[in-house]
Structures are given as C-alpha cells and as structure tokens.
Amino acid sequence: MSGTYILALDQGTTSSRAIVFDDEARPTGIGQRMFKQHFPLPGRVEHDPEEIWISQLEAAREAISVSGVRAEDIAAIGITNQRETTLIWERESGRPIGPAIVWQDRRTAPLCEDLKRRGLELYIRKTTGLVVDAYFSATKIAWMLEHIPEARKRAEAGELLAGTVDSWLIWKLTGGNSHVTDVTNASRTMLFDIDRLAWDDRLLRELNIPASMLPKVLMSGADFGRTLPEWFGGVEIPIASVLGDQQAALFGHACVEAGHAKNTYGTGCFILLNTGEEQVASAHGLLTTVAWGWKDKIHYALEGSVFVAGAAVEWLKDGLNLIDDPDESERLAASVEDSGGVVIVPAFTGLGAPYWDMYARGSMFGLTRGTQPGHIARATLESLALQTRDVTNAMEKDSGIPLRELRVDGGAVKNNILMQFQADILGLDVVRTEQGETTALGAAMLAGLQHGLWQQEQLRSFNPPGAYFRPLMDAELRERKYRHWQNAVERTRGWEEAED
Numbered sequence: 001m002s003g004t005y006i007l008a009l010d011q012g013t014t015s016s017r018a019i020v021f022d023d024e025a026r027p028t029g030i031g032q033r034m035f036k037q038h039f040p041l042p043g044r045v046e047h048d049p050e051e052i053w054i055s056q057l058e059a060a061r062e063a064i065s066v067s068g069v070r071a072e073d074i075a076a077i078g079i080t081n082q083r084e085t086t087l088i089w090e091r092e093s094g095r096p097i098g099p100a101i102v103w104q105d106r107r108t109a110p111l112c113e114d115l116k117r118r119g120l121e122l123y124i125r126k127t128t129g130l131v132v133d134a135y136f137s138a139t140k141i142a143w144m145l146e147h148i149p150e151a152r153k154r155a156e157a158g159e160l161l162a163g164t165v166d167s168w169l170i171w172k173l174t175g176g177n178s179h180v181t182d183v184t185n186a187s188r189t190m191l192f193d194i195d196r197l198a199w200d201d202r203l204l205r206e207l208n209i210p211a212s213m214l215p216k217v218l219m220s221g222a223d224f225g226r227t228l229p230e231w232f233g234g235v236e237i238p239i240a241s242v243l244g245d246q247q248a249a250l251f252g253h254a255c256v257e258a259g260h261a262k263n264t265y266g267t268g269c270f271i272l273l274n275t276g277e278e279q280v281a282s283a284h285g286l287l288t289t290v291a292w293g294w295k296d297k298i299h300y301a302l303e304g305s306v307f308v309a310g311a312a313v314e315w316l317k318d319g320l321n322l323i324d325d326p327d328e329s330e331r332l333a334a335s336v337e338d339s340g341g342v343v344i345v346p347a348f349t350g351l352g353a354p355y356w357d358m359y360a361r362g363s364m365f366g367l368t369r370g371t372q373p374g375h376i377a378r379a380t381l382e383s384l385a386l387q388t389r390d391v392t393n394a395m396e397k398d399s400g401i402p403l404r405e406l407r408v409d410g411g412a413v414k415n416n417i418l419m420q421f422q423a424d425i426l427g428l429d430v431v432r433t434e435q436g437e438t439t440a441l442g443a444a445m446l447a448g449l450q451h452g453l454w455q456q457e458q459l460r461s462f463n464p465p466g467a468y469f470r471p472l473m474d475a476e477l478r479e480r481k482y483r484h485w486q487n488a489v490e491r492t493r494g495w496e497e498a499e500d
C-alpha cells in the first residue's frame, strides 16, 4: 500500500471543499471554492456542471498544496456530494446538455402530481423508501428529456448519460472511464429499489427514462476507478468511497450502530437515524434510505430532510440585508432576550419532512409594533431547531426508540444560540463534535477502511465530542413554544396552491 493520506472531496450545495486527512484522520490541508447559484425563475435552482467540476478540482489541488503532501502520498480518494442534484451529459464528448437541476428545484411538482394521480405513490414508497416529491432525481431526468431539444431521441440512441454529482465528478476524474454511483446516491433518485439494490424497471418505464443512461451502482466502499494522471501531479489515485453527504456525515460521527442519530445544519438540515441492517418504513413522513453499503452489507437509515436551514440565515443576509455575514446572526439574535413572539416558517421552497408540502411558502407570524431585527434573527435561528424537532418527534414515533442525544455538524453549528435553543426545544443533549468537517471525514473514513488503512474499531476515536449543550428551558415554556410553531406551520400549508 503506497501513501498514508486520504483526500476527501466534499461537493456541497454552495461550495466545493476538499480535505487531506493524515493516517490518524486529522485534517492537514483544506481547499474551498464557492460557486454560483442560479435562480432563473421562481422555484428553479440550477448549477453549472463545469463550475461544479472546476471548483472541485481547484479545491482538491489547493488542499493538497496546503497540506504539503505529494500526490503519491495519497492512498485513496473519498467522494461525498450534495445528493439528488441531477445532470445529463454526452457519452462521447462529456459535454453537459444543460444545467444541473439542484435538489431544491421545484419545477417538477406537476410531474409528481401526475405520478400521484396514476396511483404510484404507494409503489414508490415501498420500492424506493421515498415520498413522491420534486426533491428527488427521477422527475428531474424526465423533465430534461422532455424539455431539452433532441434529448429524448439522443437518450434513446444511447448518446446521453445521466447521473448525480458523484457520477459526474467520477466521470471527469477518470477521463470518462467510469460511469458509476454508489447505493446511497442511487437511493435518492426515486428510481432505485433499495431492497433488491437495482434500478427499478417499472419506474423507469413510468417515467420514460432509458436504463442505458444510468450509472452502474456499486457499494459505498468499492473500486470506483482511478484519477487521470493530469489532475494530480502525474499520479493515478484510486477512488475508494462514495457517499451522499448526509450519509457521509452519519458515518463521520461514527453513528455506525442502530439508534445513533445526527443532524447536519448546512443549506438544509438533514437528520438521519441509523436503523441497522433493517429497513424501517415510516408512518410519519420520513424517508427510508440507504445509510451505506460496505462488504455486501447494507445499513439503512430513517431520514428527515428539511429544505431550508442555513439558507434562511442567507436570507437574513441577502434578502433582508439585516446582516453582512452568517456569523453576525448570532450577535443580532443576542441583542434581544427571546424572539418576542415572532415565529418564522422558512418554507421558501415548500416544506420537506415530515410535511412534504410542495405548495407551502414562507411566512412570519406574531409581528407587533415592537418587533426588531433581533427578534427576526432569533426567530429565524429558532426555525432551524423547531423544524428539527418536527423530525425527531416523527423519528421517535417510527422507530419506537427515544433519542438519547443528538450529534451535530455543518456550517451553522458554530452558532451557540442556535445550539442552546436546539437542546432546549428538544429537551436533549446536543453534542457538537471536535471535527467540524464531519461530512468529509465520513467519506475519508470509508475510503481509509476500504483501502485497508484503518480498521473499523478505530473509527470512534476519530471524532470525539467537542462541546455539550444541555437543555435549560422550562418544560412548560418548551411545549408552549412548540405549539406556537405547529400552529404557524399549519397556516403556511398549501399557500401556493390556494393562490392558483
């Protein structure tokens, strides 16, 4: 085995990051590139596929250079990525035929309604573990085939390839030698049978998607191909792991046993509970999804996906101009004692788990003549924690397991007001781990395992607790605040539909 470093590529919704980890899983160099978000029409969110690739390549080169290691010292690459975001490109030239449609994009809501009308909801839930929603890749592929000139004809002739961001990056890294994905990313397409671990013929037929476009599905730790020498100092590096970013964070917290849960606070909030080798079907609006696949074993998770979390803090900055930087949200929130009765439901792109309402829209309640920017900031931060409680409540009902603590990571967890409110509103300990970049760490950990650099017993020591937030809020106040929130959510539901 040559090299004792692992390079993790973390292609997120707002930035591409890369981290070099040493043989004790300590980060030794980080590279990061922000890239542009395109909002061409209301409800549409797009990324430029070439920008995704270039930003990721530059971030990787920067991480290697900052860490001071040579490319030949890198034993393996682990890839983790924003999930569901979908691209189509030409098999011959590798040219994308249009922008990537991002997971937040709502344009395919009518296609989802059509699937529901055709009575496919139950079949989709049973086969894929998912609810019918524009969030997932299936209707995004179908939309591109319908709306991009010549796309359907070319797809049927075998000229086009489809994939999520992991497949796109691997295609570029290997110079078009590998068109593959892993079981976690496949499980987010709404085309994948999570029991048989294969693309589902009936769903492909119903959505009119040629199977020849889709990548081969591998376990999350596997041989995904080798990088072209031109990308990293003339060396070919094996790609040894691929995980969707939320699954990678679960792994990075070493939540490897049934009953362990984590929440990642990035653009959205994603709460995952490991349910072991057993699939738990949700009766309360959660998704059943693949946590990872390694050595012929699949671990499943229950997931609550909240679409708008850190994105609401971005709105305070870019939409309302109340702050210049997300970090300032904490200072502004600290200028008042509480939210002053203000409740904000940031349903900017509808509501995800546990409501799955594509037509809900954001709203602000409880304004008075005394409402100040601080109250708005505080209510915005609280909305992240309240949405999390909606999900953990559903999780406890579905799994029958009361949560004992919540492990947290992601860009927003450095906000102590948010973390304290999270502990308060859950009545649970919130544990912020030492390593901030848990997503990248998770991908690196699996790549290291797959490559034989580490043993499973070592994983837990890689990311110890850094800070504990204990619940301090009086139980009566906690429940009153939560009832207020539920009331506000009810009033946002179906808003867009009611307008039509």
Ligand SMILES: Nc1ncnc2c1ncn2[C@@H]1O[C@H](COP(=O)(O)OP(=O)(O)O)[C@@H](O)[C@H]1O
Binding pocket: 012, 013, 014, 015, 265, 266, 267, 268, 309, 310, 311, 312, 313, 314, 326, 327, 328, 329, 330, 410, 411, 412, 413, 414, 415
């Ligand atoms: N101090 C902070 N308080 C609250 N939110 C924050 C803070 N710092 C960053 N954020 C939010 O975290 C998000 C970025 O987190 P990150 O994990 O990088 O997201 P992603 O992987 O979705 O790109 C942004 O939406 C930003 O608004």
Ligand SMILES: O=P(O)(O)OC[C@H](O)CO
Binding pocket: 011, 012, 013, 014, 081, 082, 083, 084, 103, 244, 245, 246, 266, 267, 268, 305
């Ligand atoms: O890129 P993030 O961290 O916002 O994660 C996005 C999720 O994978 C979407 O399902």
